[in-house]
Amino acid sequence: MTKTSNDPGLQTSFTEVALLISGARQRAAQAVNTQLIELYWQVGQYICKKLESAEWGEGVVADLAAYLAKHQPGLRGFTRASLFRMRQFYKTYHQDELVAPLVRQLPWTHNLIILGQSKRPEEREFYLRMAIREQWSKRELERQFKTALFERTVLEPAKSTPSIATTHPAALDVFRDAYVVEFLGLPNKHGEADLHAGLLLRLKDFLAELGRDFCFVGSQYPLQVGHRDFTLDLLFFHRGLNCLVALELKVGRFEPEYLGKLEFYLEALDRDVRKPHENPAIGVLLCASSDDEVVEYALNRSLSPALIAEYQTQLPDKRLWQAKLQEFFNLDAPCAEPQATKNPPKRV
CATH class of the missing domain: 3.40.1350.10 (Trna Endonuclease; Chain: A, domain 1)
Structure with missing residues (x-):
């Protein structure tokens, strides 16, 4: 007896196949993202070392962007501004062994938001961990910055x-x-x-x-x-x-x-x-x-x-919360490291 597509057994089988495909696509997308972040890290590292050794001047970065645009037709995301962001990305995280692995778990757009809007290392780590745990979209991540979540959590x-x-x-x-x-x-x-x-x-x-x-x-x-x-x-x-x-x-x-x-x-x-x-x-x-x-x-x-x-x-009022947080971090600063610096919020 031939089963029809409405048969409950077939529906279960079809669902299982769909889940296999969905899972594979998610893993593939994550793998692509990890490789892309790793590429940006390596490019940022390369540029950083060339500039710090004075082998390059900053004008060379613009020349590199022009070279890539000419010799890699269709390549996107490697403008002068983007290359300098990759350099900043590498410089910000390369010495932090605990935080550096986190950036590879988020899309580049999320990393740029956190990098651009965070004022402190503790804040960057907080939003990295929260974005990974909560799987925030770009829109929700930007909203959480507007709600001053880090400042409110600390204070x-x-x-x-x-x-x-x-x-x-x-x-x-x-x-x-x-x-x-x-x-x-x-x-x-x-x-x-x-x-x-x-x-x-x-x-x-x-x-x-x-x-x-x-x-x-x-x-x-x-x-x-x-x-x-x-x-x-x-x-x-x-x-x-x-x-x-x-x-x-x-x-x-x-x-x-x-x-x-x-x-x-x-x-x-x-x-x-x-x-x-x-x-x-x-x-x-x-x-x-x-x-x-x-x-x-x-x-x-x-x-x-x-x-x-x-x-x-x-x-x-995010500016008000930032001012309060600045006072908090400055409290007893000459005598000891602020408590929040030693123990950043654990909301992960």
Whole structure:
């Protein structure tokens, strides 16, 4: 009996072949990218050594670009400006044995963005690792620079209960103190329903802001305790932490009583929803604003793994954050190396 193309068995076979092709294409593309980055590295190294030895003057680089254009017809990406970028690329990373291998894992455009917009070696390493881990597109990488992610990570680490460090030691490298949701286009005066609906409408963008390992489970997730029904605003699952993540939305400032309700939801999730192989659920209160001292008091005695974060409806003032970071790095500079220089943010 001849099978038709609609046969479930054939469909499975076809899918397996398609996956083989897709995997091979991805590996081929990665191999091409690695070779291309290696070529740019070698060209940059060659030019760098010629210039440093004074064997070449800088004008020779323009002559080289003209020579390549004439003798390699159709060759693109080897203009005078591009050749000098290759030189800068090599000079920036060649002495850093830990960071140099990372650049070969990203496309050239990503490397140029990180090279051009980073102010410090720690910042370059941070964005290299984050771009690899999160698999950011060029557009998302540029957006994260605009959100001042590095500056915010250094200056304002995630606010969490003490139990996070013991139950989920990797969580502090996953969650942030603030999430930027400018893509929602919310007005200054908006309600929780507006925020909730906006996040669902732009869920793909919100998942990108949360992080690659977050998976959406449900909205207005039902929880039944006793004879009463409750609903959780948003429920996610984090693959790396292997746990449910409950997200409660508040359009006003943080109030201590919010944490008690979130803890109640976490208990319900752990008792009735969590699977045996999963870790205890984590809760996140996403508020419009918060008082640091009130947050500290509220979190200090809590036994549940929870965090308090803010959401921001507009891109932050990056220049202001850069100025704050400069002050931070300059603190006690004559006496000792800044702590952040010794221990750059680990968000990888």
